[in-house]
Amino acid sequence: MIIEQLYTNCLAQAAYYIESNGEVAIIDPLRDYQMYIDKATANGAKIKYIFETHFHADFVSGHVDLAAKTGATIIYGPTTVTNFPVHVAADNEVFELGKLKIKVLHTPGHTLESSSFLLTDENGKDYCVFTGDTLFVGDVGRPDLLDGFMTKEELAAKMFNSLNTKIKPLSDDVIVYPAHGPGSACGKNIGKETFSTIGEQKASNYALQPMTEAAFITAITTGIAPAPSYFFKDAKLNKQGYASFETVIEQGLKPLSVDKFEEFYVEGATIIDTRLADFFELGFIPKSFNFGLNGQYAIWAATLLDIHSPIIVVAKPGTEQESVERLTRVGFDNIKGFLEGGFDSWKNANKKFDMIISISSEELVLDSLHNPSAVILDVRKPTEFASGHLMQAKNIQLSEILTNNSELAKNQEILVHCAGGYRSMVAAAALKTQGFTNVKNVWGGWSQIKDEPKAQIVQEAVNA
Numbered sequence: 001m002i003i004e005q006l007y008t009n010c011l012a013q014a015a016y017y018i019e020s021n022g023e024v025a026i027i028d029p030l031r032d033y034q035m036y037i038d039k040a041t042a043n044g045a046k047i048k049y050i051f052e053t054h055f056h057a058d059f060v061s062g063h064v065d066l067a068a069k070t071g072a073t074i075i076y077g078p079t080t081v082t083n084f085p086v087h088v089a090a091d092n093e094v095f096e097l098g099k100l101k102i103k104v105l106h107t108p109g110h111t112l113e114s115s116s117f118l119l120t121d122e123n124g125k126d127y128c129v130f131t132g133d134t135l136f137v138g139d140v141g142r143p144d145l146l147d148g149f150m151t152k153e154e155l156a157a158k159m160f161n162s163l164n165t166k167i168k169p170l171s172d173d174v175i176v177y178p179a180h181g182p183g184s185a186c187g188k189n190i191g192k193e194t195f196s197t198i199g200e201q202k203a204s205n206y207a208l209q210p211m212t213e214a215a216f217i218t219a220i221t222t223g224i225a226p227a228p229s230y231f232f233k234d235a236k237l238n239k240q241g242y243a244s245f246e247t248v249i250e251q252g253l254k255p256l257s258v259d260k261f262e263e264f265y266v267e268g269a270t271i272i273d274t275r276l277a278d279f280f281e282l283g284f285i286p287k288s289f290n291f292g293l294n295g296q297y298a299i300w301a302a303t304l305l306d307i308h309s310p311i312i313v314v315a316k317p318g319t320e321q322e323s324v325e326r327l328t329r330v331g332f333d334n335i336k337g338f339l340e341g342g343f344d345s346w347k348n349a350n351k352k353f354d355m356i357i358s359i360s361s362e363e364l365v366l367d368s369l370h371n372p373s374a375v376i377l378d379v380r381k382p383t384e385f386a387s388g389h390l391m392q393a394k395n396i397q398l399s400e401i402l403t404n405n406s407e408l409a410k411n412q413e414i415l416v417h418c419a420g421g422y423r424s425m426v427a428a429a430a431l432k433t434q435g436f437t438n439v440k441n442v443w444g445g446w447s448q449i450k451d452e453p454k455a456q457i458v459q460e461a462v463n464a
Helices: 034-042 063-070 152-167 198-204 213-221 230-240 245-252 258-266 297-304 320-328 343-348 361-370 382-387 422-433
Strands: 002-008 013-020 023-027 046-051 073-076 094-097 100-106 115-120 126-132 175-178 270-273 311-314 335-339 357-359 375-378 414-417 439-442
Touching: 013 034, 013 100, 013 175, 023 034, 023 094, 034 046, 034 063, 046 063, 046 094, 063 073, 100 152, 152 213, 175 198, 230 297, 245 320, 245 335, 258 311, 258 335, 258 343, 297 320, 297 422, 311 320, 320 335, 335 343, 357 361, 361 414, 414 422, 422 439
Parallel strands: 023 046, 046 073, 126 175, 270 311, 311 335, 357 439, 375 414, 414 439
Antiparallel strands: 002 013, 013 023, 094 100, 100 115, 115 126
């Protein structure tokens, strides 16, 4: 028996490879599916099943392409309706995989078709459960993604029943393998570990503690941040189908000359620059967004931008394929190509470029003391802000930087920081695309600001 968690940090997402006696099941595959085929082929095995825990909202799954390439059966839980062939499993239906058995546990709550998959080993013992977005380490899936069809309170009630009748009765030693880890927006406050056990979760997970249904509904519906708009678009793609991965990649990896790149730019394409902030700040094409490959690049790109809009990419030479592939994972299917030679080719063609000044945490504190008209913009989440922030700071979380900045003046000095420096450069570049001219980024973010001796820090009660 082989069970392997294939965790993708930049998406905070876990897919699973299961193999027994030459037969393979993949759970919640990424769109770039070839890795699963290669792994099975290397082991002399064949992919038999593709299990989907639900219609994913935060990434485009690889189920359609993987099934087309391997002939594997796509399996969803009860109530599922799709535009492509799938096996809609019954609650408690069992599938044999070599010497293993996988039972479908219908666990609605995150979505209506959400299901968990209980794996029984060669000895007939319940070994692990793949919980999708029903149960995370320290959290449960958000119940607010069917707005207009079902209220979050109605879904939360279903989640209460699912957890109490399907998950909590499992043996304490059953391993819990969720679909997401820390950083995912599919839960409120997912723990740092990517797997656990039923016993550990019953002891520590707030949502598995004894409580009434009414108390549970209040607990899991309070403090949920608004879902990124791309969630609903990705869920639709996963349900209805999408362009093949090869087609999207072939188009996205077209090298563009400076002139052709500029032509797309003039026609309204959005520029995504995937270089690290340290290089981006020293020079970039005007109106570029910066989502560095060293962070949750695709998630932030999809959160701030329209995944259906035309995209052109600027990347460090050699990273073009990674830049494009990671965008396709969240549904960017209209990538026109990348700037051949990267930013240097633009600069060497004597084209206009922009820059962002970065300052230290010490300079931030001193600048704010000497220049009271400067705005300190903290782009962390409200809960992070409440746990400690500069007295004079204004909080606009990064996810709202393009939609909630009307109180900022275009020519005002804006000093942007986050927790460590990644989100602040994303925010600074985004503000520049909207015509803010005097934006500075703060190196190191709150991790360094909080230790400055002259910093005036405020802490608030965190209720969210």
